[in-house]
Amino acid sequence: MDDEEEDVAFKPGAIIDSSKAKYVVIRLLGEGGFGAVYKVHDQKDPGKEYAMKVEKKLESRKHSKLRMEIAILKLVCTERKQSHFTAIIDRGKKETYFFLVMQLVGKSLAGLKNARPLRVFSMSTGLGVGIQCLEACEDLHKYGFIHRDLKPANYACGLGDKKRIIYILDFGIARKYLNAKGEMKAPRRMVKFKGTIRFASIACHMNIEMGPKDDCESWFYLLLDLVLERGLLWKSIYNKDNVLKLKRDMRDEKKDVAFAGIQCKAELCKIMEYLDTLQYQDHVDYSFIYKLCELGAVTEGGSIHNPYDWELGEDPTQTISGYVVMNFCLFELCVCPPYINKAKLVAEYL
Incomplete structure (x- = not known):
């Protein structure tokens, strides 16, 4: 690794100052291709804890990932009363790195789900948090951005009195799909694959321009991943072409297998069938x-307003000792206790 590629590293106790405050590093939360995320506290008020994202300045990088992150968070964070976007606390730049101080959140949905006995949420919880995940997408789409990498690891629950709020993370590969006039950009003839194979839309597999409907398709796979005990049909397959075939098959010959063992199959299939009617330029009827998500929970004998699974036992929104694995270039935070095979868990979400 040459000097340009080396990460910016801080030890516990290190102080990073901005024009308005000083922050003390508590510990590393995760690191990866573009830098690291630290848990920090305000030097004057140690009770105020935050997440600090640090990105090394590189001449070889055309665009700062943090600039995109900041631009989106500033636009969208006040969209609704209970925002699904983390609040910006502070930001700054030094000679060799940029940093962003943000609201600290709890475990990712991937971590919460994997902590469950069967590694799956109840239908009430899955459909309830699924609605929040889609609300975050809707808010993002209102401002002309698509996420392009929706998955359980890129959502997290809040802390304390916000533990029922779901936050969306990672805007590193987000794209502006509206032009300066607020009109949809003309689709490019060919685009590179972006995102995660398991949750990518069919259009993404086919290198077709993606729009809001593709985020929604990825959201649908994310939802199924949260609630299906047997998981997605392609959960153990990593070849893009084979995954694409199964995504098509679940709409036809393997539909019964894909939705086996659940009572709200009709509601979920209606969502899938509706999304399949949409084209790049179409508005999504969120x-x-x-x-349909609300009706699905009722069909299952529950309600989206029921306590979430993590509210019924030990509170997992509090930070725990253990590993935090992060694919930083995708801003993927995933709490991983020592007894879990870290490499295997990460592989499942790459």
Whole structure:
């Protein structure tokens, strides 16, 4: 690794100052291709704890990932009363790195799900948090951005009195799909694959330009991953072409297998069938999808307003000792206790 590629590293106790405050590093939360994330506290008020994302300045990098992150968070964080976007606390730049101080959140949905006995949420919880995940997408889409890498590891629950709020993370590969006039950009003839194979839309597999409907398709796979005990049909397959075939098959010959063992198959299939009617330029009827999620929970004998699974036992929104694995270039935070095979867990979400 040459000097340009070396990460910016801080030890516990290190102080990073901005124009308005000084922050003390508590510990490393995760690191990866573009830098690291640290848990920090305000030097004057140690009770105020935050997450600090640090990105090394590189001449070889055309665009700062943090600039995209900051631009999106500033636009969207006040969209609704209970925002699904982390609040910006502070930001700054030094000679060799940029940094962003943000609201600290709890475990990712991937971590919460994997902590469950069967590594799956109850339907009430899955559909309830699924609605929140889609609300975050809707808010992002209102401002002309698509995420392009939706998955359980890129959502997290809040802390304390915000533990029922789901936050969306990682805007490193987000794209502006509206032009300066607020019109959809003309689709490019060919685009590179972006995102995670397991949750990518069919259009993404086919190198077709992605729009809001593709985020929603990825969200649908994410939702199934949260609630299906047997998991997605392709959960153990990593070849893109084979995964694409199974995504197509689940809409036809393997539909019964894909949705086996659940009572709300009709509601989920209606969501899938609706999303399949959409084209790049089409507006998504989010309210229609929310309603089907609510009906699905009722069909399963529950409600999206029920306590979430993690509220019924030990509170997992508090930070725990153990490993935090992060694919930083995708801003993927995933709490991983020592007894879990860290490499295997990461591989499942790459």
